[in-house]
Amino acid sequence: MKALVIDDERLARSELRRLLRAHPEIEIVGEAANATQAEEKIKSLQPELIFLDVQMPGRTGFELLAELVDAPRVIFTTAYDQYALKAFDFGALDYLLKPIEPVRLARALARLVAGGVDPGRATPAPSDTLGENDQVFLKDGERCWLVRVSDIRLLESEGNYARVYFAGNRPLIPRTLQSLESRLDP
């Protein structure tokens, strides 16, 4: 499984690389030190998994993820962002606290397997359309969600924005309804 490590600190990236040596099924295809670099590398390297630091210079990890059109699977890494993590729907999100415990890393990777992706098998590059089992990352102000497409009940257009209705939440995201429609599996 191709993975990209995104962290602004070189030592943090090399530490994660070292920890991932115990997991040969994960192939690190590249590193990025900020959100802009990460965007480019995600586009060019097409990783299936990204390890994403929350606190980064420029745009934060959340901001990056919310702007990604086609997000790979994400495991967040963070030192101490209790406020940021509170904003999350924990169940859907994998995150690792730095310094990273090898056991927790193993557990997070195992969950990926259980989630339907076999990290050992070469998976086809993610297609441009979202199936009903795919997950999307939504961000509205300080709140973030990782939502399964099948859980979304309604999409409502509000000018250049779209309101997404799911499980009692209705965040407003900066996408037009047309752009969302083109991404969804007809």
Next chain:
Amino acid sequence: MTDQTQPPRPPAAYWWCQVGGWGGILLVNISTSQGFVTPSWRLASGYVVLSVFGILLTHGFRAYLLRHGWIDLPIRRLLPRVVTTNFLLAIILVAIVVLYFVAVPPSGHAYTARTRVAVVATLAIFIFNDFIILTLWSGIYFGVAFSQRQRRMEIERYQAQTALAEAELRGLKSQLNPHFFFNCLNSLRALVVENPVRAQEAITQLAAILRYHLQSGERALVPLAEELETVEQYLALELIRFEDRLTIERVLDPCALPFLVPPLALQTLVENAIKYGVSRDVGEGAIHLSARLTGRTGHPERSAAESKDPAELPGSVIYSERFPETPRDPSTSPPAALGMTERSVLEISVRNTGSLYAASGQSTGLGLTNLRTRLRLLFGARASCELREAEPGWVEARLILPVETGVAAVTPFGGTSFRSPDVSSSLRS
């Protein structure tokens, strides 16, 4: 307190006491004079003049003593001033009344004494009477003022204690920057493999910072040199994290190092500079540290010129190397010997690349608020901490601390002999 130009408006109770007291004296004067002299409206009007001018003069006295801070004088200095003033006021008051009676002589007046001795004796008695009345006035006034001040001070002390406890609690939360500690520990895990010697060093530095943070509550003030030691350890660790993304420059006047600062004051500013400056910059970031004494009389430009000499002070110099070899002895070298005046201040500046606007959105402002509270408790209005955009792309946090005899400890490092003024006494001054 001493430099206020307009005395505060007196409370209503003050006016009731003035009118009541002098009105009472008027009634006593009129009623007692019945027996000695023929009652007349002219005589009564003289007594009215006495009471009215009594109010005016004592009110003027009040304004004067407030403006000159007599309330804060110790009794042994206050007493002679009050007695002298009361005596002078008594003479003025008698002079006014005598002049009035000369201008408006009471009909059938009883001032029959024509001999010089009798006139002097009569005047002396009048002066003595008024002096007693004025002494009574002063007694009541200062009695009330003292008890009010006592109560106010007690309330202030409790408020200060509460605020201090709150600040301590908040301080523990905000100052022990968990984001830094965990990130640092994470970097250390990688460094242990990459560069074990540097990793060992870093672990010791981290321990020292942790210890300094935990002990910061024990002392109200520490020498700047000691605070800088922690700041340097902290910066060394941040350099491990940021590597070549962070450059640091220091311009430190060695004369400033022995002076006292609240613990973690500079550390808070430097942490903020990292947090909102370098760690937000995608490119490289810089931090400029400077500390100097300003407003000295003796050799005001000497240290500034010295510090600016680039050959003598390269950007990465360690402050301890700059410290004079022979530490000054506090007993032989008081601040005055360093050219200090009452207006001397310790000016500490922390500049970082970044913009104030970009930082303000994400800031809780807790660190700075906390620091300002501590400064107010320790120094009142004499210390300040400002955050401003010094020039485009540079944010400056400037800390101004008073430098005074009581606070100046001229002990260089890890001093056990410096005097830490206790908080309660500095609150009062």
